Amino acid sequence: MRPHLPLNALRAFESSARHLSFTRAALELSVTQAAVSQQVRMLEERLGTALFKRLPRGLGITDEGRALLPVLSDAFGRIENVLKQFEGGHFHEVLTVGVVGTFAVGWLMPRLKSFREAHPFVELRLLTHNNLVDPAAEGLDFAIRFGEGTWPATHNELLLDAPLSVLCAPEIARQLAGPADLARQTLLRSYRADEWNLWLAAAGLEPWTVNGPVFDSSRLMVEAAVQGAGVALAPPRMFVRELQAGMLVCPFDTQVSTGSYWLTRLKSRQMAPAMALFRNWILAEAGGMPLAAEERSAGVRAFT
Missing domain, CATH: 1.10.10.10 (Winged helix-like DNA-binding domain superfamily/Winged helix DNA-binding domain)
Known part of the structure; x- marks a missing residue:
């Protein structure tokens, strides 16, 4: 021995x-x-x-x-x-969450202070992704994703719906008397190729070929719209601050849904105490969200 x-x-x-x-x-x-x-x-x-x-x-x-x-x-x-993790006489649990970037900046970040105040001994580590994520390989406790919630390896809980609307800078919005006027604008695209076709059809228009630049992040795409580079199609509830500040306008009521935001965790991942705290907190926060139409109207008021 x-x-x-x-x-x-x-x-x-x-x-x-x-x-x-x-x-x-x-x-x-x-x-x-x-x-x-x-x-x-x-x-x-x-x-x-x-x-x-x-x-x-x-x-x-x-x-x-x-x-x-x-x-x-x-x-x-x-x-x-x-x-x-025992510093200060308390055990600090580490919680690692992968978050799609648009949701992280537009919804989660403004609320992190409340989570920290409610659970000061949970050390939250946030990693952003563009909706392509491997929770097992990346060692994630949770992943927040956009889609239909049908990922087979994970347990998926609906956080909030995020229908898409037209978003653009105020000076471009003044050129849009109706949805048909979009044909004279640069339409910014996400990597999901069918979004503009779905929205144009919902607006009662025959879809046309859209050749605007493609972005792998709605956050980046909308930033381009803020700077006047074109018209974006994105969820207004992820850009409430920009709408309220008058940097963006939502000129039309037409919306189209291509997915929702989901809180996901591996089915094989046992729920740790810090995970339960975060899950309960974020589901409660999401349940208290105002309607998307109310948030969209903030942009309309800012324009008018």
Whole structure:
């Protein structure tokens, strides 16, 4: 049976191997150089092998030491990360959420303060994506996605609907007496190719070929619209601030639905306490959303 290996000796070796110096390891560990050297020598005796080559100037690590170092570095790193979660006398749970960028900026960010105030011991980590996400590979507790909610590997809960409407800068809106006038404008497109055809049909028009620039983010596309580069088709409820500020206008009432925002988690992912807190909070926040028509009217009022 392998003899018991003292933690201090393992720590002394790991630090010395990273620095290739007993002196720098001693400074890091707040002990003497002699103490570090003694701990390493004791570890070598317990293992029955040399971990370092003592050189005239510094240390060289042996093959055995090189094999041991990454295992110890990873272990000590994991311990340190867990201990950090106890700072301040409370356990801080880490929650990692992948969020489609438009939803993150337009809806989630303005509400994060309330989550932090309600749950100060949950360390929220947000990663943005453009609706292409792999929760397992990315280590996500939740992923917020746009679509029909039919992803088979995840449990999917509806957050809110997000019908699409025409959005443009006020100076362009003044040129639009009716939907047919869009034929004289640059129509900005998302990577979902059928959106404009669906909207034009809903507005009672025969769809035409749309050749405007394509964006992989509705947030980026609408920013182009704000700057007068064209007319966007996007969910107004994700751009309430821009509408209320008069930077954007929604000139027509016609809407078309191509999907909703969903809170998703892997079916194999057990619900941790922090996950339950976030789920309950975001579902409550989404349930309190005003109607999309009310938000759209903010842009109409700003224009008129």
